[in-house]
Amino acid sequence: MDFPPNPDTFYPIVWNIVRQIPSGVVSTYGQIASMIPPPSGVEPTDYERLGPRWVGKAMNAVSGKDDPTVPWQRVINSQGGISLPAGSAAALEQHARLLREGLTFDKRERIDLNIAGWDGPDEDWLRENDLFPPRPLKKPPKKESGQLSLF
DNA sequence: CGTTTGACTACGC
């Protein structure tokens, strides 16, 4: 299955989550997928592999509808890069929008998820929508839990 | 009607 069992229900969930992403940060296909329960009939192990691609499908469907309420530009791949074909009009548009939102790309054209990675929606919102907590995008800061309050 | 192709990721070198 490289396609959601039921796009009509799966896509809207994805779009609702994407609508929660604030300007200035970014999420990933995998993180979005991690919040959505596997559709009935789909094994969790399969979903882990297929979910991210389905999220990509949902994003593709947005551009078709040209829905201005879905900030699709804030969803990038797990490496912090734009997944649209390099040089394509859509890719350039996404790049421009992200720059406009204050995000910065390194010389490899990638965003540092440790800095700009999204922490997910409010917990209340997640509960109201029966969604799971997102998989963290930021890697643990080595040891020293959290950070010393001292500066 | 057979082939190619994905808005992905994790993993191995």
Add this chain to the structure above:
DNA sequence: CGCGTAGCCAAAC
């Protein structure tokens, strides 16, 4: 750090 590969199947060609 970068490049290649598997997993997998509906659509587009």
